[in-house]
Amino acid sequence: MRIAVDGMGGDNAPAVVVEGVAEALKRLPGVQIALVGNEKAMLPFLKKFHIAKNPQLTVVHTEQVVNMDDPSVAAIRSKKDSSITVAATLVSEGKADAVVSAGHTGAAVTATKIRMKMLPGVDRPAIAIIMPATQGPFILLDAGANIDCKPMHLAQFAVMGEAFARLAFSTLRPRIGLLSVGEEDVKGNDLTKETFKILSDMPLNFIGNVEGNTLFNKAADVVVCDGFVGNVLLKATEGMARASMYWLKEALSKNPIRKTGAILMKSAFRELKEIGDAEEYGGARLLGVNGICVIGHGSSSPRAIRNAIRVAEESVKFGINKNITEAIAEAGISAG
Amino acid sequence: MRIAVDGMGGDNAPAVVVEGVAEALKRLPGVQIALVGNEKAMLPFLKKFHIAKNPQLTVVHTEQVVNMDDPSVAAIRSKKDSSITVAATLVSEGKADAVVSAGHTGAAVTATKIRMKMLPGVDRPAIAIIMPATQGPFILLDAGANIDCKPMHLAQFAVMGEAFARLAFSTLRPRIGLLSVGEEDVKGNDLTKETFKILSDMPLNFIGNVEGNTLFNKAADVVVCDGFVGNVLLKATEGMARASMYWLKEALSKNPIRKTGAILMKSAFRELKEIGDAEEYGGARLLGVNGICVIGHGSSSPRAIRNAIRVAEESVKFGINKNITEAIAEAGISAG
Missing domain, CATH: 3.40.718.10 (Isopropylmalate Dehydrogenase)
Structure with missing residues (x-):
């Protein structure tokens, strides 16, 4: 090789x-x-x-x-x-x-x-990212290869994401979710509403719309969105995670008791950092x-x-x- | 009243x-x-x-x-x-x-x-949210009132956000950023590229595109986006913050030493939780x-x-x- x-x-x-x-x-x-x-x-x-x-x-x-x-x-x-x-x-x-x-x-x-x-x-390649969630990681795509997408592109991303999830998570029927702003099929923008219809008719385990607040509970194995939304989401959660670490450090260095506590938990913080560690996931696959x-x-x-x-x-x-x-x-x- | x-x-x-x-x-x-x-x-x-x-x-x-x-x-x-x-x-x-x-x-x-x-x-109302960042809070709008937007709507959101930031942050010239997937004006989707041109010609302190990873360092005082992206972003950071707290608790309860450390830092965790506490911000303004x-x-x-x-x-x-x-x-x- x-x-x-x-x-x-x-x-x-x-x-x-x-x-x-x-x-x-x-x-x-x-x-x-x-x-x-x-x-x-x-x-x-x-x-x-x-x-x-x-x-x-x-x-x-x-x-x-x-x-x-x-x-x-x-x-x-x-x-x-x-x-x-x-x-x-x-x-x-x-x-x-x-x-x-x-x-x-x-x-x-x-x-x-x-x-x-x-x-x-x-028709279009998609950047697939593995992201951490409380019940195990999920795949997000497209994370930025295609900024303006059509419904059929998102449908193709769903199929590629499914193939990837089968291999990466060893599941036969990965749950495919469409990132939107409400669970009901009527919620979303023109792109997601049209995509929802196409995915519903496909031989996929399509579980419908998923929202940002349930993503990190592994609402789905594969989360499909256009590259603009996916890229914003990826970078924002990265920024949020970094800000959280900053706040944690700030809070823990405020007085000697807390500092002592922090020393006792040093290894725990290291573990915590590893969960969201993009470096460990080794980059994004272009599917x-x-x-x-x-x-x-x-x-x-x-x-x-x-x-x-x-x-x-x-x-x-x-x-x-x-x-x-x-x-x-x-x-x-x-x-x- | x-x-x-x-x-x-x-x-x-x-x-x-x-x-x-x-x-x-x-x-x-x-x-x-x-x-x-x-x-x-x-x-x-x-x-x-x-x-x-x-x-x-x-x-x-x-x-x-x-x-x-x-x-x-x-x-x-x-x-x-x-x-x-x-x-x-x-x-x-x-x-x-x-x-x-x-x-x-x-x-x-x-x-x-x-x-x-x-x-x-x-022409359209926008939901404005105050979000925490390491250098002080910023305003995000639209967080979900308008799912499909035109460039002129985003320009109006920028003006409304500026007026709100002046009052909320007591700054005369709030920095207005456009949420996109790259800092350069050529980066973004059709909507943001067109909006970038309009905002550049307006009497605003427009600082250009801002990305998800710098948002939480207060890259701007006001961050403008369409309601679909804003709603996904808002909910995803909420979900990410909740997942982080879950991982923190998991990591801290793994052994007695860590548990002792966690007790010493109880008040720190409370402070940390308050930073991202949406309840304290008291809901979203519909501007x-x-x-x-x-x-x-x-x-x-x-x-x-x-x-x-x-x-x-x-x-x-x-x-x-x-x-x-x-x-x-x-x-x-x-x-x-």
Whole structure:
């Protein structure tokens, strides 16, 4: 198995990416990594982390980088030699099985769409995230690949999410929920109301609308929404979790008694932090493209990069795309 | 000052509403309350909480109630004698200064729109919520009054939010942010991209797009979005906060050392809970209608009802509608 890693993607690339790759090489002895990026920029870090001559690693040199503020479609069209485009091309040419990037999300979506193409019957890819809930994690999609969606796109997301949940949660009939502002089918916006009708007629375990306040009790195994709402939701809960930790620390350092209490519970806070730890989940899967693509947070740490590579490896083994293709064909919902 | 309270609104009405009214009467000696609802259903509770003969209280009998699963517009049209419609009518006839309801949100929005009408130049009302952030609270609107919005509606929400922030936070130039999925003006959906252009040309302290992950650091004083996104966001952060408390309790009860630590910090946890305590904020303001309307959560406790009445009283004193009308006229952005 060979995984192409975008060496220039992320706020602290290439340093953080190279360090994450070094960790992954140690933990995944069966995996080959093609590190794509500017050789000169990466070399000092390859040496620093002792992988310059690692037999599992190949460096693929590229000159260009997509910057975080580049408009994605234009960047991919004009920068044909960018690290993300070259990494996606390796997959499309059969020279790699998966691509991992912590760079510009829109660019990764566009590059994989153009280079790797879509799975048969899928019109748009969706970013699927595993999120924590009190009764076990759930899958949210789309978390930001498609900002303006049509009902049929959401229906396709539901099918892809179902295929993913079957593998990730080992459940035969994952419960599919539609994110909306009320449980009744009449509640929602034009997009969700139309999607509700389509999902009701499909061979899915569709449980209807789910609301934000029940999400984190695992109201459903798969929660479907458009990429604008999903991205706002993902980032807001991330922000809320960080603010909660800030308030907790503030409250606990107010007096010596509390400080003593806090010391007794140090390990508990660590556990708590791990529950919502996006890094541990190893990035988001881009579902629907013809190949495996894992997208990391721009601020990914080496651990996050390492876990993203692990997720890519698992996804290749899973054979999730075969499942998605079959499920889409069965549902007969291609928007054409 | 006289406040009309929807006695039948909320999951545990009229019991909880009457108890909240009793508490409010004690704390707000200058306020008259018109309790609107079914006299027979409310009487036992009026007696129980010793306010059956309170001189500050008038009971206005109505036969009908809007149920939580009624479609709002149809319910308001067919149930002309419902408690929320009668309460809104009291305001429109000058017999009350404000209306408070913890019932069906859509029905409260529709009833006040129809009975009280809109402020000059405002096309749609918006639900404004005060939310906690690490550097002090911010205002989010619309939190659910308008599910499908046009750019001009969002521009009006920005102006109303600014007027509210001036009064609530005592700042002359509140920072107005547009909720989106990236900071750059090219990031967002069709609605936000068009709204971005309008807001940029308006006499506001518009700071551009804000994202979910910076919201809770008080990225802006006022955050504008459509009612679908705002409602999802509000409920999701509520759900996330509840889940966090669950995980905290779980982690703290795992062994005796942690339990001891937890006891030492009991007061800290109480403080922490209060930060995100929606009940303390006293419900949401419906801005844009010609009169004061405060909407409580369906699951409001007596304390939440009491605080909602306090907020209504403050809003009347504030004279917020005069501010909104002037600001809208100045901005010249009526959608017609």
